[in-house]
Amino acid sequence: xxxxxxxxxxxxxxxxxxxxxxxxxxxxxxxxxxxxxxxxxxxxxxxxxxxxxxxxxxxxxxxxxxxxxxxxxxxxxxxxxxxxxxxxxxxxxxxxxxxxxxxxxxxxxxxxxxxxxxxxxxxxxxxxxxxxxxxxxxxxxxxxxxxxxxxxxxxxxxxxxxxxxxxxxxxxxxxxxxxxxxxxxxxxxxxxxxxxxxxxxxxxxxxxxxxxxxxxxxxxxxxxxxxxxxxxxxxxxxxxxxxxxxxxxxxxxxxxxxxxxxxxxxxxxxxxxxxxxxxxxxxxxxxxxxxxxxxxxxxxxxxxxxxxxxxxxxxxxxxxxxxxxxxxxxxxxxxxxxxxxxxxxxxxxxxxxxxxxxxxxxxxxxxxxxxxxxxxxxxxxxxxxxxxxxxxxxxxxxxxxxxxxxxxxxxxxxxxxxxxxxxxxxxxxxxxxxxxxxxxxxxxxxxxxxxxxxxxxxxxxxxxxxxxxxxxxxxxxxxxxxxxxxxxxxxxxxxxxxxxxxxxxxxxxxxxxxxxxxxxxxxxxxxxxxxxxxxxxxxxxxxxxxxxxxxxxxxxxxxxxxxxxxxxxxxxxx
Numbered sequence: 001x002x003x004x005x006x007x008x009x010x011x012x013x014x015x016x017x018x019x020x021x022x023x024x025x026x027x028x029x030x031x032x033x034x035x036x037x038x039x040x041x042x043x044x045x046x047x048x049x050x051x052x053x054x055x056x057x058x059x060x061x062x063x064x065x066x067x068x069x070x071x072x073x074x075x076x077x078x079x080x081x082x083x084x085x086x087x088x089x090x091x092x093x094x095x096x097x098x099x100x101x102x103x104x105x106x107x108x109x110x111x112x113x114x115x116x117x118x119x120x121x122x123x124x125x126x127x128x129x130x131x132x133x134x135x136x137x138x139x140x141x142x143x144x145x146x147x148x149x150x151x152x153x154x155x156x157x158x159x160x161x162x163x164x165x166x167x168x169x170x171x172x173x174x175x176x177x178x179x180x181x182x183x184x185x186x187x188x189x190x191x192x193x194x195x196x197x198x199x200x201x202x203x204x205x206x207x208x209x210x211x212x213x214x215x216x217x218x219x220x221x222x223x224x225x226x227x228x229x230x231x232x233x234x235x236x237x238x239x240x241x242x243x244x245x246x247x248x249x250x251x252x253x254x255x256x257x258x259x260x261x262x263x264x265x266x267x268x269x270x271x272x273x274x275x276x277x278x279x280x281x282x283x284x285x286x287x288x289x290x291x292x293x294x295x296x297x298x299x300x301x302x303x304x305x306x307x308x309x310x311x312x313x314x315x316x317x318x319x320x321x322x323x324x325x326x327x328x329x330x331x332x333x334x335x336x337x338x339x340x341x342x343x344x345x346x347x348x349x350x351x352x353x354x355x356x357x358x359x360x361x362x363x364x365x366x367x368x369x370x371x372x373x374x375x376x377x378x379x380x381x382x383x384x385x386x387x388x389x390x391x392x393x394x395x396x397x398x399x400x401x402x403x404x405x406x407x408x409x410x411x412x413x414x415x416x417x418x419x420x421x422x423x424x425x426x427x428x429x430x431x432x433x434x435x436x437x438x439x440x441x442x443x444x445x446x447x448x449x450x451x452x453x454x455x456x457x458x459x460x461x462x463x464x465x466x467x468x469x470x471x472x473x474x475x476x477x478x479x480x481x482x483x484x485x486x487x488x489x490x491x492x493x494x495x496x497x498x499x500x501x502x503x504x505x506x507x508x509x510x511x512x513x514x515x516x517x518x519x520x521x522x523x524x525x526x527x528x529x530x531x532x533x534x535x536x537x538x539x540x541x542x543x544x545x546x547x548x549x550x551x552x553x554x555x556x557x558x559x560x561x562x563x564x565x566x567x568x569x570x571x572x573x574x
Contacts, residue, residue, distance in 0.1 A: 070168040070192060071159065072184070073102040073124075075151035078110050082306035083174055084117050086313075091120035093181040099188060100166075104151040104158070126154040134161060135441070139254040142214060153254055159236075160245040168192040169241060172233040176281065177303035179296055179316050186297065186361040187277050190368055191235070195406065196270035197261055198235030200278035202407050203228045204266075207467060208460055217256050218263065220453035223460055225410055227262035229274075232281050232301040234261055243268050250435045252449050266410060275404045289315065294350070296320075297357050325358035329374065335391065336382040349394045356401060368403045375399035414466040421466060424459040428452055 072094065074087060083103070091101035102122045112123050128149045131137055139152035152171070159169045170188070178184050191198050208224030210216045218226050234257075236244070243264055248254055255263075265272045280287070281301040289312055292300060296316060303309050332352070363371070379395040414421070431452040438445045 069098045069100055069166055070170070070188065071100050071102055071166040072170040072172065072188075073104055073155050073159070074172055074174050075104050075106075075155055076174040077106040077151070079103055079105060079115065079123075079174070080306050081116075082310050084115055084121070086178075086306075086310070087121045088117050090178070090181050090184070091118070093185065095120060097185060097189065102155075104155040106151045106154070124154070124158060126158065130154075131157055135248050135252050135254075137253050139257045139260075142217070142256060152257060156241075156244060156248075156254060160241040160248075164238070164241075167238050168235060169238075170233065170235050173301070174306075175302045175304045176233045177292070177300040177309050177312075179292060179298075179300075179313060180361075182361050183277075183297050183299070186363075187275060187299075188235075190365055190403065191273050191275060192237075194271065195235065195273045196237040196240040196268075197265040197272045198278070199229040199231055199262060199272065199274060200233070200281040201229040202262055202272060202274050204410065206410070207413070207464055214256055214259065218259050219460070220457050221251060221255050222259075222263050222267065223456060224413060224463060225263075225266055226259055227266055228259040229262050230281050230283060230301070231257050231261060233278065233299060236261070237270075240265065240268075240270060243270070250432045250449070250452065252441065252445070269409060271406045273404055273406045276400055292316070293319070294354060295357060297361050320358075325355050327352075327355045327359050333378065335378065335395070336385045336387050345388075345390060345394075352394075353398070353401065356398060360402065371402035372399045375402060413463055414470060416466075416470075418462065418466055421459065421462050424455055424462060428455045428459065431455065 072090070074083065076083065079087075087101055087103060094101055100122065101120065102124055104124045104126070108125050108127065110125070115123060117123070131149045131153050134157050136153040136157040137148045139156060140146065140150055141148050155171050159166065159171075168188075187198075205215060205218075205226040205228070206224065208215075208218070208222070208226050210219050213228070215226065240261075244254075244260075247260075247264060254260065262272065277298050280291075280295060280298045284302065287300055287303065292298070292312060293316065360368070360371075375395055375398045379392050379399065382392050382395060417425075431448055435445055435448050435452070
């Protein structure tokens with residue numbers, strides 16, 4: 001225990017708390033409850049007496065919690081026997097690399113004694129009243145018959161506030177299929193130490209356009225840009241969880257989770273990664289065993305038949321024992337030279353990718369980085385030798401299969417804030433600070449939250465107005481330059497004032513902000529490897545006239561050439 005923690009506990013004694021209450025507080029800080037296999041989080045007599053001091057001290061900067069382990073928590077209404085069986089196997093492996101397994105159970109009538117699991121699997125339950133006390137509600141609620149409080153709200157509260165002993169936390173719905181325990185181990189070890197948010201997708205709504213999907217629910221909660229993803233499974237760092245709780249406390253609820261996590265990480269300037277291992281997490285898709293067999297290191301959603309999932313895991317294990325897959329770098333190095341002799345490129349690519357997928361989960365973190373470097377070098381070599389675009393694209397995909405780099409930071413929407421912008425920004429921050437002064441909800445807090453939401457709506461429109469004014473000026477500047485200069489398109493393409501929409505990703509001012517790209521120079525032509533590929537999309541809106549954008553042609557996200565195009569300024573989904 002740190003000196004700061006000791007002082008806090010002594011302060012509780014001085015405040016009149018009994019030793020029993022202090023011990024309760026201490027236990028909450030250093031464990032998840034009195035019973036590791038059946039943790040029910042509800043009001044106890046000790047909680048009532050120490051609740052206020054516990055919450056204030058827990059969030060105090062003087063509390064330093066030793067963080068060593070990570071956590072993985074399944075979210076379920078009522079666990080099936082197959083889920084409990086796999087969770088047990090999962091826990092026995094995960095404990096070897098510092099990950100503890102939890103299951104958050106929605107049904108508070110579920111009897112823990114019926115679960116045949118060891119103490120390695122922590123079963124959690126929480127009352128709706130506990131969530132309401134802390135404002136954790138509506139995480140997956142989109143109106144209608146959706147319940148306001150589910151295992152999403154409960155698990156976010158638990159790991160954000162009640163149990164801060166984990167440096168990284170995974171939340172996963174029960175129908176996310178993990179083919180083998182080693183699959184998760186590889187994913188976790190590769191990305192959790194360097195990422196704040198790990199998600200399957202990253203769809204950016206750059207200007208905060210609210211006419212489609214569930215975007216209207218973001219209005220009054222976030223300023224643009226917004227972003228979204230399927231989050232049937234998500235990885236969250238400790239500082240991301242802290243950011244989540246701060247946001248929930250001023251808003252009074254959890255925003256819809258599919259845009260909450262991605263948008264929050266943008267505004268906090270935290271690190272987000274979109275591993276290819278998660279690109280098979282979809283809203284609804286009918287997967288076959290052959291799909292899983294071809295991508296054995298991926299996680300899959302939805303697989304709701306747990307009996308089938310168990311059978312697939314066994315089949316994959318049996319196949320891995322029967323076949324000895326190898327992946328020879330020396331053979332791949334000659335790919336650029338012999339590409340013309342390959343009869344079926346698609347079959348060759350599929351076989352090569354399968355071989356790499358079969359061996360990559362056994363690689364160390366350093367080897368993953370090394371393989372990415374090798375593949376990028378090979379792509380550069382192939383481009384210099386004028387190999388086919390299809391081949392270059394494939395090799396660049398292999399680089400992302402080895403290790404996916406974080407998503408780049410987005411540029412500022414506006415460069416010069418108006419006086420109105422600055423005023424609204426200040427009022428929003430002051431209102432939030434006022435909300436944080438209250439420890440409980442009240443009519444005053446409700447009014448402050450409503451006021452903050454109104455200010456955010458006003459500032460959103462002001463930002464959009466500023467953006468279009470700056471865009472108009474940029475277009476005028478570009479038009480003037482084009483009419484007065486004979487500069488070639490190659491030189492014009494390097495202007496830093498042009499917004500560049502790159503197929504399925506966004507980069508602005510690439511000439512000056514190219515650290516997220518890996519440069520390739522072929523004679524006088526400036527070309528880039530776009531490492532975002534299909535993981536990132538962008539929504540753009542404009543009004544009044546044509547807007548000139550710069551595009552780069554690409555195949556599967558691999559950037560090759562550039563050209564100008566004038567587009568209608570209506571809302572577009574790229």
